[in-house]
């Protein structure tokens with residue numbers, strides 16, 4: 181209700197009251213009653229334990245009842261990000277905001293972030309993830325407690341290194357296909373994200389989901405577009421007070437659009453599961469390997485603080501192992517009466533991983549190509565490294581061993597993920613009060629704590645000249661001197677990204693294939709980027725590059 185409407189209603193009520201000879205009109209009584217209730221509510225809220233506890237944490241300008249909710253009103257997703265970052269710059273490394281009575285505390289100090297992400301104390305996902313529920317059900321990304329622990333334990337091994345190695349030829353095939361598809365764009369600017377999103381959907385279908393025949397026509401692209409639109413809707417629901425309320429949201433146009441997107445998304449994933457179940461032949465697909473008897477030595481570069489279950493799985497296996505890729509493993513688990521796993525578990529995880537596994541890497545690969553187009557000297561170093569690896573045979577297929585040699589390309593990818601982390605923030609609900617390390621702050625149990633990777637990665641005290649694109653930030657000696665939690669594009673700790681190694685391997689194969697076939701150009705600079713953070717970080721104005729085929733080099 182606007183101030184004008186309130187004034188008009190009060191005047192109307194006063195006139196009614198005068199007309200009725202000065203007695204109380206029902207409208208005036210109702211209004212005064214509502215104001216008294218709201219004032220009492222605000223008084224109660226301000227005297228609550230949590231309100232008093234965080235009183236010393238800075239916050240942007242606030243309004244009674246709304247808190248800071250009005251600051252997002254009427255803004256686009258891109259504007260919300262830039263306004264939010266402006267406030268963080270102004271108020272310092274730790275800030276709070278109230279969305280009505282929901283308390284959010286934003287963290288950008290690595291020591292604070294370590295308190296939240298490391299260990300098993302604060303594993304519960306924030307309430308804001310509930311808008312994903314109709315999509316992911318109880319999938320890994322949003323589930324909690326025993327369900328999450330059980331699923332994590334069963335799913336992490338399906339990303340074992342031996343499975344990933346077996347995916348490399350498929351990564352190569354799809355990379356060559358997208359190189360061919362992009363040939364029609366050569367010489368003119370285009371949005372490379374359109375190509376990266378389709379190809380990352382196809383790669384996921386062919387690897388983790390084991391699909392042999394990809395959906396016909398434009399289906400993968402249509403799915404990828406529906407995911408982008410759905411993320412936009414979910415983001416709006418997270419930040420706009422009125423959309424948060426189911427009772428209001430269900431009558432909006434946004435919900436109608438959301439329903440349409442969900443039917444495209446769920447239509448695709450349920451077909452994938454159905455096909456896989458009908459063609460289930462686990463034994464012909466299983467990877468059987470004899471793992472050495474003694475656990476491998478931990479690589480020196482792996483810092484203890486950043487170790488996760490994926491490292492343990494790769495390093496501590498001994499004996500003969502039979503392994504299956506994700507969807508095959510889940511279908512087999514559902515058939516095994518001794519394992520707690522059912523049809524819904526399969527669907528939930530397919531939906532979760534189809535989303536997490538494609539949109540993140542399509543943003544990551546698109547940002548990297550833009551950075552290579554803008555920073556030609558760095559692109560030349562990447563190409564020189566590729567020449568050193570592939571020699572005279574620049575068009576041969578890339579192998580797993582080749583990817584191990586791509587140290588500079590790896591630094592370029594990591595530096596891109598530093599400046600443009602595809603998941604720019606994550607949120608947890610505190611299960612206990614926490615004393616922060618960044619100041620004399622206590623954050624109460626129940627608070628939504630928002631970890632802002634985007635901001636941590638741009639701290640000047642950690643990365644001198646923080647906005648400069650400098651892949652050498654990831655030289656081992658520089659990394660050794662930084663706080664573990666100052667680079668967390670894949671999150672960290674027990675709830676870190678289960679697809680981290682898959683993502684890095686796929687990005688290397690894809691980018692190596694593109695860069696051996698094309699010179700990437702860009703007429704833009706980073707100053708032209710209009711970032712928008714609707715769940716996954718993107719460019720509102722498109723990932724615009726142009727491609728020049730490298731001479732005499734056509735994909736074999």
Ligand code: HEM
Nearest residue numbers: 320321536537540541544603606669670671677678679683
């Ligand atoms: C550059 C690529 C990627 C980035 C930057 C990324 C980043 C992240 C981050 C930050 C989280 C934690 C999210 C949160 O706590 O809210 C996460 C979780 C997750 N990611 Fe990724 N991810 C990437 C690729 C992938 C891929 C390729 C897959 C699967 C194939 C995947 C599957 C998952 C899953 C299942 C989770 C939930 C893990 C759990 O809660 O136990 N991600 N990812």
